[in-house]
Amino acid sequence: MIFDYNVVWDALPMYIDGLLTTLKLLAISLFFGLLAAIPLGLMRVSKQPVVNLTAWLYTYVIRGTPMLVQLFLIYYGLAQFEAVRQSVFWPLLSSATFCACLAFAINTSAYTAEIIAGSLKATPHGEIEAAKAMGMSRMKMYRRILLPSALRRALPQYSNEVIMMLQTTSLASIVTLIDITGAARTVNAQYYLPFEAYITAGVFYLCLTFILVRLFKMAERRWLGYLAPRKH
Amino acid sequence: MLKGYGAVILDGAWLTLQLALSSMALAIVLGLIGVALRLSPVRWLAWLGDLYSTVVRGIPDLVLILLIFYGGQDIINRVAPLVGYDDYIDLNPLLAGIGTLGFIFGAYLSETFRGAFLGIPKGQAEAGVAYGMSARQVFFRIQVPQMIRLAIPGFTNNWLVLTKATALISVVGLQDMMFKAKQAADATREPFTFFLAVAALYLVLTSVSLLALKYLERRYSVGVKVAEL
Secondary structure (H helix, E strand, O other): OOOOOHHHHHOHHHHHHHHHHHHHHHHHHHHHHHHHHHHHHHHHOOOOHHHHHHHHHHHHHHHHOOHHHHHHHHHOHHHHOHHHHHOOOHHHHOOHHHHHHHHHHHHHHHHHHHHHHHHHHOOOHHHHHHHHHOOOOHHHHHHHHHHHHHHHHOHHHHHHHHHHHHHHHHHHHHHOOOOHHHHHHHHHHHHOOHHHHHHHHHHHHHHHHHHHHHHHHHHHHHHOHHHOOOOO | OOOOOHHHHHHHHHHHHHHHHHHHHHHHHHHHHHHHHHOOOOHHHHHHHHHHHHHHHOOOHHHHHHHHHHHHHHHHHHHHHHHOOOOOOOOOHHHHHHHHHHHHHHHHHHHHHHHHHHOOOHHHHHHHHHOOOOHHHHHHHHHHHHHHHHHHHHHHHHHHHHHHHHHHHHHHOOOOHHHHHHHHHHHHOOHHHHHHHHHHHHHHHHHHHHHHHHHHHHHHOOOOOOOOO
C-alpha cells in the first residue's frame, strides 16, 4: 500500500484544533465584514456622487486585488512605518490572528456591500411607493421596508460569499496561523506525507462547505419562503 | 522608489500573465469537457462531471494547489519506481501551476458553461438534429457558438478570480510578481511599498480585463435585440 493514513489519524487532534481556528476566523471576519458592508451597500445606492464614488472605489480596489496581497500589506506591510510600530495599535497589528481577521473582514465587506447594493436596487417599486404613501421618513423606510427585504433577498448570493470566505480563511496558514490548512502543512512538514495531509484538509473543507450549504438552504426556506413557487 | 526592483517585478508580472492566460486556456478545455460530461445522457458520465465540479469547488484553491503541487509530486515519485523509473522527478512550478489552476478553474467554468448551455432554447439543438447533424456537430456548430454570449458575464467573473488566484502559486515557489515582491520586501525591509506596487499591477490587470471582456460581450450581443427605454 503506498498510502499511509496512520500519521493522519494520530494528527487528528491537530486538525480538530485547526477546524476551530478556521471557524473562529470565519465567524469574526464575517461578523465585522457584514457590519461594515451594510453602510457601504447603502452608500453604493446613494444618489450623491461623492458618497457613491467613495464606496465604489473601495469595493473596486478590494475586489480587483488578490486577497493574498491585501493580507501581506496588512501583516508585513504596516510594520514598515515607524509611526505604526510606536502606536497603541501595535500589539494588535503584530498579531497574526488580528491581521488575518482584519484583512478577511475588509475583503468580505467589499464583496458583501456589492451584493447588498444589488439587492437594494432590485427592490420592487411597489414596496417603496407603498412606504412613501404611508408617509414614512427615509430612515424609517430603510429600516422597516428596504433593508429587511433586501437583506433577505441577498441570502442566496451571500451564501456563496460565505463559502468563498471559508475557502479564503485557508490563507491564514500563510501568515503562521494553524487553521485546517495550517494543520495539514504542519503534518506535511513533520512526516513528509503531502498527499495524505492535504487530502485530509480537503475532506474537512468539503464537509464544512456541505454543512454551510445545508444551513443556508434552511435559512432560505425560513426567510425566503414567500418567494418559493407555490406547492399544494 | 522601487530601489531598482521595478524591472524584476515587471518580469514577474509577465510570468503572472503567462500563468493566467495558459491556465485559462486549459480551464476552458476542461470546462467544456466537464460540461459535456454533466449534460450527457449517460448517467455515470454526468455523475463524474458533477463530482469534478462539486469537489473542486468545495475545497480552497490554496489546499488544492498544495495538494496537487506537493502531493502530486510525491505520488509521481512513489509510483515511478514501481514502473522502473528511479530518478527523482521534480515538477516545473510554472507547468504545475498551469495544471493546477487549469484543473481548479475548469470546474468553475463547467458550472458557468452549464448555465449558458441551459439558456439556449431547446429548439436550436433539435433543429440541428433535424438537419441530420451528428451529436458532435450539434455541440460544436450550434451550441458552443451560442453559449459564448451567455457565458461571458460568468466567464468574466471566473477570469478575474483566476487572475487573483495566480498570486497563490507564489506560495509553492513560482517566481511570479508576488514572489518577486516578497523577495524585494525582505531585502529592503520595505514590504508596504512593494506589496502596494503589486496590488496596483493586479488592479491594472483586472481593470484591463474588465474593459476587454465588456467589449467582447457587446460584440457577441450585436445580434440580440434590446428594448430601448
